[in-house]
Amino acid sequence: MMMEGLTSFETAWLWGLPGLALFGIAYAFVLHLIITRSQDQATDAILEMGGLVQRTTATYLRRQVLPLAIGAVVLALVMAASGLFIPPTTEATRRFGDDAVLWVAVGRGVACWFGALFALLAGFAGMTTAAASQARVVAASRKGYQTAMQLAYRPGLVAGLVAVGLGLVGSVAALMVAGVAAADVLIGFVPGISLVALMMRVGGSISAGASRMAADLAHQVDATIPADTPRNSALVASMAGDTMQGGAGLVAEVFESFEVTTIAALMLGLALADAARGVLFDGQYALALVLFPLMLRGTGLLASFVGTALVRTTEQRRNALATMKRGIYATAVISVAGFAATTFFSLQGPSGAIDWRPFLAACTGIVLALVLDTLTDYFTSTHFHPVKQMSRASQAGATPNLMTGMALGLESGGWVVVVVAGALLVPVALYAGEPASTRFVATLYGVSLSGIGLLSLTVPLVAMGAFSPIARNAHMLGTLSNIEKNPRNLLEDLDTAGSTVRSGARGVATGAAAIAVVSLLGALLVAASRIPSHGGVGPALTGVAGLSSITLVALVGALIGGAMPLLFSSLTLHSLLRTAARVVGEVRQQFKIPEVIGGTEPPDYARTVAVATGSAQWDLLNLGLVALLMPLLVGLLAGVEALVGFLGGLLLSSLLISLSQTNAGGAWEQARKYLEDGFAGGKNSEAYRAAAVSSAVGDQIKSSVGPSLNPLMKSISLVVFISTPILLTVRPPGKPLSVGILVVAALGFAALVWAVLQGTREEAPVSARKISLPTGGERVRAALTVVALFLSAGVAWVGREALATPPATLEMPGVAAGPAEETATITITVPTVEPTWTPYPTYTPLPTYTPYPTYTPLPTTSLTPTTSLTPTTSLTLTTEITPTDGGEPGAGAEGTGETTEEPSEPEPAVQTTYTVQPGDTLSSIASQFNVSVGALIAANNLTAEQANSLSVGQELVIPLP
Structure with a gap:
């Protein structure tokens, strides 16, 4: 169903966006064909190694499909259930009528499944293209710099174009089908993407990092096992894991941020349209607020086509870093121009004046992305002071190098938080002059638009992030295939540039995640006015939205939320160590085969990948349980006010830890490479050996711990967003804890503690490890995950029962009646109208009734047509009446002391x-x-x-x- 009341410009955009998205996907397919059909001077050794990486990457992908399929089905059912239990918004009721609950439930379930499918397709496109390009980059390095760099850069373009295109198709399809209720349906789109992001980003980083660590540890534990040889199956598994993390993990993470921000912008746009105009469909400008975020996305995609086409270098310049920076800056400039044109034609008010504030908010996001990229470059590039300082510190040993890296990481995290906070204040300043009734919603709408602006650079951002693992693996393939010196130097240069741009891409992705979380939190608060007051949910949400100060409960929630990233990082590192131990055991087991040692038979790469991937997947259940149960327990035990503080603490702590660890790890790696290039004696110096220790640690925290916190932020935000209406129904503010809630909370807390204990359990020493596949306790952990989902469903069912049984009320507009008692007090509540009228003071029955000497009638008042009082309603006072003026009781009170007082007729509304x-x-x-x-x-x-x-x-x- 098309939305009504669109201008011709808006209608053209709405129909043009799917076409633009499909064109982007087709362009990505063309780039894929160009890459896969390139055969530049490839030797047999290069082709053999390239085929090995491709087959191992395909094994990684196959191992992900079944868990993703099962998870997508379970999540789709959960999202459908959430649509059944949560009251529909006003827009959903307008669009679907009495069947709104059913339509929203089905829509959310279908959207969740498509979200997982689209994210998997984007990751599949990125992974397969990246795996196919690596050997071709090695071969092209024998031909020239430009060709090799293009082959390393374009696989990321393929993944980014597919992700942005599929996301646009999903958003516009939901808008066309659901109309103004699109946000209700699209909220199910994101959990499916989050599932893929967790599997590819977090699981991929664990398996890839563990395989890299295992490749070195296997050689250190058993000297008969070489470190850098294809016979070491852990080395090849690490290359495939890097491909998955860079080709699929980053694109799924950015895809998730894009959709979260878009949904928040749609919801806030609807709320702002109603607040500004009084009703939907009243004026074109109100509808433009809903369509404007999608127009910005389409404009960003158009800018990406041109900006990324400018990523070209020459044999004389040979500067991959500057060339890729040119692409992202060109995309930014073109996006700003496109945003201005879109604003000019779409955001005109009834008077003809153009509102440029949304344009400025979107441009703030673009500036934020460029500042984050530049700031990350400063702390991780060999061209600037911090990395050089760390390299000089290595001359005194490993300890000064480690301490310098930690200091630089903490400093960079602090600066990033300041920059993000400054960007969030820009919408506050832009909408400071807005009327009080719309200022809060308008400010949050500006925040979401800044996120859309930042993510308009998604395509070059993903291309830069995927460039690093491709260049790194190509460098390793060149070394393993004994390529000539000049091509090897070229590949080393690409590898160094890739490390720098990868850190920048991670910094921008973290900033995007922060903006997405703030936008979703704002949408949650504003959603108070969008949910009808059914079962008390609407008023309770309104109370949360009206928080004006930090209460003690919110502070407690902030403390718990701030601790979550620390716990999550700890569990990730424990999982990394366990997985590495298992992979080492598998490698040692394979090297007991004489044919593998002699090189006459290849090792079982598929089994090594199965061990690494399977172990990471089972350990993800620990992380998933913690991310699911912690916010639910906080909401059940401390209330929804604590959840608001919980998200605030989570956001701040995640930003600091993620950026500090990512930048510190990148700086340690770059310091080692700076020493490799000849500083302070080169690779044979003590300084290099000290830097190598720090780099080994930094490689794990920058690739595993830091990036894993971004999906955590968004996943927990979604859990809070979806569960808040149910939690408010189960435990409204001020309601004491019931026995049922305590029992459910105790079970959830027991599952949480068990997951943490399982996640931190100790593995056998690496030297004693044999082959170890996930069994026993890990399968119990899987069962506990299902139990946790059923617990969540149980809480939802309790909420549904509460919603289905509202308290008994007197069927009379504006009148609220309490339970029947011997002495009943009827409270008449009249909605506020203009002019304001003052009712009688509260009447309290007394044992001895003393009437006023004179009766003063109510002032003349005007009531709305919907508020009326029935003349037959009477107030019966069951008490003795003793007049003070010596008179007798009324005739109606003889023998019983009862009297009947008829209310005066209200004046009719004018x-x-x-x-x-x-x-x-x-x-x-x-x-x-x-x-x-x-x-x-x-x-x-x-x-x-x-x-x-x-x-x-x-x-x-x-x-x-």
Whole structure:
């Protein structure tokens, strides 16, 4: 269903976006064909090694498909259940009517499955192209610099174009089918992407890092096992793991950030449109707020086509780093120009004035991306002071090198947080002049647009991130295939450039994750007004949205949220060490085969990959349990207010730890390479050996621990977003803990402690390891994950029962009745109208009733047409009445002391009627009579469609102020 009331410009964009996305996917396919059909001077040794990496990468991918398929089905069911238990928003009810709950549930489940499928397709495209390109980069290095660099850069373009294209297709399809309820459906799109991001990014980093560590440890434990040879299956497994992490992990992570930010922007755009205009479909500008984020995405994709085409170098310049920077800067400049044009044609108000604030907010995101990239370069590039300082510190030994790296990492993390905080303050300044009723929503909308602007650089960003593992593996392949010196130097130069741009890409990805989390948190708070007050959910959410100070409960939540990244990082490192021990055991087992030692038979690469991938996948269950259970337990035990603080603490701690560890690891690696190039004696010096120790540690924390926190932030944010309405129903603010909640929390806490203990368990020493595949406890852990999901479903069911059984109320508009008692007090609640009227003071029955000497009637008041009092409603006072003026009790009280007091008739609301004339709209009629559009709709019971299509001669009731 197309959205109504679109301008021709907006309609063209809405139809053009899918075409643009499909063109991007087709362009990616063409690039894939160009790469795979390149055969430049490849020797037999190069082809053999390249084929080996491709087959091992395919094994990695096959090992991921089944767990992903099972996880996608389970997640789709969970998302469908969330749609059944959570009340639909106002937009969903308008779009689907009485079947809104069913449609939203089905839509979320289907969207979740497609999210996982699209992310897997993007990762598959990136992985297969990257694996195919590595041997071709080695062969092209014998021909020239430009060809080799293009072959290393383009696989990332393939992954980025496919991810952005599929994301646009999914978003626009949801908008066309669900209309203004698209955000309700698209919220299911992200968990599927998050699943792939966790498997590819976190699981891939664990298996790749463990394989790299195992390749060195196997040689150190057993001298008969060589380190750098294809016979060491762990080495080849690490190359395949790097390909998966760079080709699929980064693209899934950025894909996830893009969709989270887009959904938040759609929800906030809807809320801002209603707040600014009073009702949807009233004016083109309101609809443009919803479409504007998608227009920015399309503009960014167009800019990427041109910007990445400029990534070219020459044999004379031979500067891959500067060439790739040119591509991202060109994309940024073209995006800014495109954003300006889009704003000019779409964001014009009724007076014709153009609102440039969304444009400036989006440009803030682009500037943030460039600043983060530059800041990361400063701390990790061999061209600047920090890395050179670390290299000089290596001359005094490993300890000064390690301490210098830690100091630089902490410093860089602090600067990044300051930069991100500054970017978040820009929308606050832009919308400071907005009316108080819309300022909060408008500011959050600006934050989400800054995230869209940052992620408009997704294609060159992913290309830079994927360039590093391709260049690194090509360098290793060149070494293993004994390539000539000049091509080997060229590959080493590409490897060095790749390490720098990879750190920059990770820094920008972390900034994007932070903006995505803030946007989603804002959408959660603003969602208070979008959920009807069914079962008390709406008012409770409104209370959370109105938090004006940090309460003790929120502070407790912030402390727990701040500790989460530390626990998650610890579990990741433990998993890395366990997986490395298992891979070492497998390598040692294979080297007991004489044919493998002699080189007459290849080792079993597939089994090594199975050990590395399987171990990482089982350990991911520990991480998943912690990420799922911790926010649910905080919400159950401390309330939703604590969850708001929990997300704040999680965001700050994750930013600091992720960036400090990523930048410190990158700086350690670059310091080692700087020494390799000849500084302080080169590779044979003591300084190099000291730097090698730091680099070995830094390689793991920058590739495993740092990047794993970005998916953690977004996954936990999604858990909070989806579970908050249910938690508010199960335990509203102020409600004491019940026995049922305590039992569920105790079971969840036991599962959490068990997962942490399993995640930190000690492995046997590496020297004593035999082959070890995941069994026993790990399968129990899988069962516990299912139990945790059922616990979540149980909490949701309790919430559903609470929603299905609202408290008994008196069926009377504006009147709330309490339970029947001997002495009943009926409280009459009248909605606020203009002018404001003052009711009687609260009447409290007393044992002895003393009436006023004179009766003063209510002031003249005007009630809305929907609020009326039935004349037959009476107030019965079961008490003795003793007059103070000596009079007798009323006649009606003889013998019983009872009297009946009839309320006065309320004055009727002032209203008139109006006949619709040609050219009239609801807005013009409202302006003519000085009333709001919302009041007109309420007085005439108009639907959204009727409000848009008034008939000439139609009689309208006009509620006069």
